[in-house]
Amino acid sequence: MLKLMFLVLFCSWSSSAMIRIPLRRVRSIRTRLRADGLLQEFVRHHHPDMFNRRYAQCFPPGTPSLRLGRSSEKIYNFMDAQYFGEISIGTPEQNFSVVFDTGSADLWVPSYYCVSQACALHQRFRAFESSSFNSDGRMFGIHYGSGHLLGVMARETLRIGDLKILNQEFGESVYEPGAAFVMAKFDGVLGLAYPALAEIVGNPVFDSMMVQKSVDQPVFSFYLSRRTSSGYPEGELLLGGIDEALHSGPINWLPVTSKIYWQIKMDSLAVQGARSFCSQGCQAIVDTGTSLITGPTSDILVLQQLIGATPTNIGEFLIDCARLSSLPHVTFVLGSVEYRLTAEQYTRKEALGDRELCFSGFQAVDLVTSEGPLWILGDVFLTEYYSVFDRGQDRVGFALARH
Structure with a gap:
């Protein structure tokens, strides 16, 4: 009904x-x-x-x-x-x-x-x-x-x-x-x-x-940026439609698999030339309220090692900022389309006093459901890809964000 x-x-x-x-x-x-x-x-x-x-x-x-x-x-x-x-x-x-x-x-x-x-x-x-x-x-x-x-x-x-x-x-x-x-x-x-x-x-x-039929379409879309550039906003939520000026290329649509979160199927995730995760497919939540990308502890700990991240005593993972250009990229496959993040994109640079530290954008979270463990695609992913949430057709769309 x-x-x-x-x-x-x-x-x-x-x-x-x-x-x-x-x-x-x-x-x-x-x-x-x-x-x-x-x-x-x-x-x-x-x-x-x-x-x-x-x-x-x-x-x-x-x-x-x-x-x-x-x-x-x-x-x-x-x-x-x-x-x-x-x-x-x-x-x-x-x-x-x-x-x-x-x-x-x-x-x-x-x-x-x-x-x-x-x-x-x-x-x-x-x-x-x-x-x-x-x-x-x-x-x-x-x-x-x-x-x-x-x-x-x-x-x-x-x-x-x-x-x-x-x-x-x-x-x-x-x-x-x-x-x-x-x-x-x-x-x-x-x-x-x-x-x-x-x-x-x-x-x-x-x-x-x-x-109340307050918007043109039952759709909203997010543009998030961690860069400062003229002509583009820090971030924008568009209620009722899609802003073609804020993304390039076609939108890849994925059906919502569980109408609780904005949950979709992730085909796989791979670290360049090293190892694949979720090779048989798994479930992921698209979440603007989480800043990091999260996944099962067993996978994330291996992934941290593959990208050269080392743990601290408070649960953070650090990456050597000088090595970013040589680190592997991480590729998500969603709806048979590859979404690649470079080391510059999956790390977060923060200044502490006169030092610059690079923190891994991946975090371990164990969320287990009857369909298997859930991954979370947070802002580390969403700053690179324009995201569209369609309640009319219960689907999520991604396209390369313009920066």
């Missing part, structure tokens, strides 16, 4: 708008913690096994995880979030910066009544100042590590660019423990995954846009 409803909506779509949301790129929270000497302390106090109630249904007790665990909102992975944009909630408008996250499905911002230190450092929603506010009263919780995010549900008028969404379900967080939120540049999160992943009851934001 749900599939039929979306088919009808897609076939009878009325032209409304395409909304461009500029995305800002900032130093990741991981970088800021590292620069301040706080990363080791953060890792010591935050356990990596971050599975919430939804994951408890999918993963057996004791499922191992290395450094970057996940919950349905990927709170821990927000340490690495780099790209965020602006929205407003309420009447009159109250502005917030949010991560536009394809790895979660909820919208939440801090409440005025939040008691955590993190909320005091960010914009907080003042429900009592909005004439369009509708209280729900129900609580929601997003679990992670040594604590959890708690909040209450509500409905409000949401504005993204020139687009207005009425009666949008969202969460007001009232308790945000942990250093990650304190260090975050963003106020909240706007999830763009499928409704099945949502903790907050009601339509996720893009589903509301589709129901």
Whole structure:
């Protein structure tokens, strides 16, 4: 029935708008913690096994995880979030910066009544100042590590660019423990995954846009860049369409294999002239809210060795910056098309004092499902390839990004 409803909506779509949301790129929270000497302390106090109630249904007790665990909102992975944009909630408008996250499905911002230190450092929603506010009263919780995010549900008028969404379900967080939120540049999160992943009851934001026919097409696309160049934005989310000027070549489309995350089949992954992984095919999540590329521990540890990365005592992997030009490239095969990353592209250069360090863009995360382990294609991949998310035909598209 749900599939039929979306088919009808897609076939009878009325032209409304395409909304461009500029995305800002900032130093990741991981970088800021590292620069301040706080990363080791953060890792010591935050356990990596971050599975919430939804994951408890999918993963057996004791499922191992290395450094970057996940919950349905990927709170821990927000340490690495780099790209965020602006929205407003309420009447009159109250502005917030949010991560536009394809790895979660909820919208939440801090409440005025939040008691955590993190909320005091960010914009907080003042429900009592909005004439369009509708209280729900129900609580929601997003679990992670040594604590959890708690909040209450509500409905409000949401504005993204020139687009207005009425009666949008969202969460007001009232308790945000942990250093990650304190260090975050963003106020909240706007999830763009499928409704099945949502903790907050009601339509996720893009589903509301589709129901209210607020966009030209049931499609949104991301352009992310870690380069600074004239003529191209740091990042852009386009709601309702595709920007042909921000990519080159044809778009390669892959069907969504599980309508929870934006999950696709990955044919294989190979390190130049050395070894192939996932040779029989495996599943991957396309996730704008994760900065790294992640995969099963057994594969990632071998891959780190093949690209010359050495471990540190806090779980990071370092690469000799002077050797980048001689290191092998890593190739992902998706829908029979090769997507190659050079060493310059899969490493992250960061200045610590007068030194430049190069960190591997790969991270071990064990996410095991009935279909096998999941890989995550995060921003290290998505900065090189323009990504399109099509809810009308349940598919993900990639093309070479213009930089």
